[in-house]
Amino acid sequence: MVSNVQRTRFQPHLILPENKVGRDFIVSDLHGHRAQLDQALQDVDFSEAHDRLISVGDLIDRGPDSAGCLSLLEEPWFWAVRGNHEQMLIETVNQQTDALWSRWLLNGGSWVLNHPDVAQQDWADTLQYLPLTITLPCQDYTVGICHAEYTGEHWGERYDAEDEAIIEWLWGRTRLKRNNRQPVKGVDWVFSGHTIVDKPQQLGNSVFIERGAYLDNPITLIDLQQWLVEN
Numbered sequence: 001m002v003s004n005v006q007r008t009r010f011q012p013h014l015i016l017p018e019n020k021v022g023r024d025f026i027v028s029d030l031h032g033h034r035a036q037l038d039q040a041l042q043d044v045d046f047s048e049a050h051d052r053l054i055s056v057g058d059l060i061d062r063g064p065d066s067a068g069c070l071s072l073l074e075e076p077w078f079w080a081v082r083g084n085h086e087q088m089l090i091e092t093v094n095q096q097t098d099a100l101w102s103r104w105l106l107n108g109g110s111w112v113l114n115h116p117d118v119a120q121q122d123w124a125d126t127l128q129y130l131p132l133t134i135t136l137p138c139q140d141y142t143v144g145i146c147h148a149e150y151t152g153e154h155w156g157e158r159y160d161a162e163d164e165a166i167i168e169w170l171w172g173r174t175r176l177k178r179n180n181r182q183p184v185k186g187v188d189w190v191f192s193g194h195t196i197v198d199k200p201q202q203l204g205n206s207v208f209i210e211r212g213a214y215l216d217n218p219i220t221l222i223d224l225q226q227w228l229v230e231n
Contacts, residue, residue, distance in 0.1 A: 013158055014131035016079065018138060022050025026145065026209065028220040029056065029083065029193040032063025032111070033213040034072075040221045048077050054134060056193035057083025057147035061108030062214035067115065070123055082130035083147040083194070084170040085109075093124035108214070132169055133158055141188040141228050148194035149175045150206065155186035175203060191222075202231075 025046070030037055046053070053072075057080055060066035072078045088109060092100040112120055134145040135155070144155050149172040152158060152165065161169075173195045174180070183204035184190050193210035200209045200220060209220040 010129050012132045013135070014079075014133070015135045015137070016052075016054075018136075019050075019052055022047055022052065024136060024138070024224040025051065025053045026143075026191050026220075026222045026224055027053055027055050028209045028211060029058035029213065030063070030069045030219065031058055031061055031085070031108070031214040032066040032069055033219060034065040034068035036213060036219055037069075037221075040219060044221065044223065048075070051077060053078050054136065054145055055080035056145055056191060056209065057081045057130075058085045058193060058210075059083070060089065061085045061104075061111070063108075066111045070126075073126060079134060080130055081134050081145050081147050082127065082132055082170065086127045086130060087170050089120075090124050090127050093120045132166060135187070136224070138225065138228065143224065143228075144184070144187040144190040146190060146192050148172045149192050149208075150184055150190050151175060151180075153182070153185060155184055155190070175206060176201070176208060179203065189228075 025044070027037065041053070055078070059069040059072065059080060073080065085107065088100070088104040088107060089112070092104045092109070132146070136143040136145065144150065146169050148170055149168060150158070151168050151172060151174060152161070168174070176195050181204040184206060188205060190206045192206065192208050195208060196210055196212040196215070197208050199211070200207055200222070209222065211217040211220055213219045
């Protein structure tokens with residue numbers, strides 16, 4: 001797989017340039033639901049020439065087409081942060097322990113057994129390039145994207161974060177569980193997925209958008225510029 005995430009050296013905290021010619025959309029966890037995404041993009045007249053789609057991670061597992069969702073990484077208009085399910089693929093394929101295989105299979109990774117070892121390794125190599133956070137400058141706002149949650153007080157702290165914080169970005173649920181409305185300084189909004197909510201939920205300037213496509217709920221597709229105007 002020749003992916004747009006491999007065009008430059010690995011950047012754990014990617015800053016995308018402002019999109020001055022089209023729209024930016026943010027999408028919730030896909031979990032293998034490529035057809036649902038394609039329909040949602042068609043419904044908003046998504047332009048592959050001008051628009052961009054940024055994922056909060058968890059492209060794979062539990063749904064019918066994980067490989068199809070991974071192929072999005074080959075598209076120049078698509079970007080994603082690493083989710084905990086991508087992390088499970090990376091660790092399992094690279095380390096090949098029974099414990100890691102059991103954890104991943106229990107969390108929806110059985111689809112990969114239908115693909116040869118060379119494809120599995122190719123995906124692991126590609127997904128290692130996915131950033132842990134993405135910063136998206138807009139005309140009047142700056143937006144951060146982090147898979148599970150960002151619990152630091154300042155967006156700039158991510159550059160010096162230790163392993164415990166990185167685990168929170170991939171797996172954490174404490175902000176929602178504790179109804180933590182403390183805003184993250186240094187950024188206007190932070191979008192995350194991972195934890196299922198009935199509808200996009202805002203806590204301070206953190207916004208959680210995952211509704212559970214693998215439970216037959218709709219994905220969330222946000223026109224960022226429109227959302228910023230309305231909020």
